[in-house]
Amino acid sequence: MAKLKISRDSLLPPMANFVLENGLAPASLRPLAKAAGTSDRMLIYHFGSKERLIEDLLEYIADIYADAIDQSFGGERVTTRQECLERVMAFTAKAEMQPFMALWWEIVAGATHNKPGYLEAGRSMIWLLLNWMKTQLPIDDPDPEGGARYLLTMIEGALMLRAVGCDEIARAGLGNADLGAA
Amino acid sequence: MAKLKISRDSLLPPMANFVLENGLAPASLRPLAKAAGTSDRMLIYHFGSKERLIEDLLEYIADIYADAIDQSFGGERVTTRQECLERVMAFTAKAEMQPFMALWWEIVAGATHNKPGYLEAGRSMIWLLLNWMKTQLPIDDPDPEGGARYLLTMIEGALMLRAVGCDEIARAGLGNADLGAA
């Protein structure tokens, strides 16, 4: 029964869990410490400041996000961009992805207010999704790079509209898209 | 020199100003009161609670947003959807619109966390923009309703990508769009 050594690495997982469940707004030191089974005192000791803690935490969460994407690989290749769009929309709508979606808008808001670490975390998540999407496009797609960027733009727009209760607009919007090289 | 009667209507403008300049995060009672030249005590007196104050404030800001859109009417009609998209992108990139853009992501984040008033404010702003965009489409557009929704979806996606420092993806995405009926 070796006592687990407490370190950044052992503290990050439960804190990431807390943030994915409750968002960043209530993620102050004492609730985070409670979730990790320590005290605010120790969080400062291990991370130096809340600011650096959050930076590390966002980075760690981006890694979790990467794993979640990796695990949803596989399944046979798709034959049209339309089909690909539907698959990605379905992926982002999965129940296990909802905590990330909820967190996502806080990250975007934080990035526009120049909170340290937010922009980096947001950007890395976008690039992950973009690269993953390229692997989802039809094999014979004439322009996977451009196609993926186009689809990603549409998808993010649709997700935002969904977030403010305008799903209908997004649905009509997606339906009206001529998806370039089909 | 009649003393101006202090009321909700006279308090909202300076508070809206404060929120557009500083965002919603630092908009606690005392800073808001200071911006409006009163005390937190009076804000509670006039609005009942901070929750209701923010609801009213978001509604009021949505009205300001509507005015800003109205004022940018005019200019001759455009002849292609592509041109329309560029015009709307230019509109949302205007300096005077940036406070709204910064505030926007806080509203979206708040909406996903069910903060009262946020979803309503966000939705009304989206519909305003959508309706305005319909007036910007080419007169001979075969499907202004669907076209506007499609363009709006693209635009919101591009704005989000821009917010997390992925402008390049958005530009490529917009460039790859086949804009339906041109």
Added chain:
DNA sequence: ACAAGTATGTAGCACTTGCTACAATATTGG
């Protein structure tokens, strides 16, 4: 004029925030 509301100032409460001082223990290298 007088009672009844309306409006406002001053103080404060109970709580949370990030963070620190101080002391105690655990671990480890010589």
Added chain:
DNA sequence: CCAATATTGTAGCAAGTGCTACATACTTGT
């Protein structure tokens, strides 16, 4: 073993949070 270092607990601070109690005014309708 013993000294240095790493880790942790307890307590607290100064500031900020939404909100309230209480005492004033200032304006009304009668």
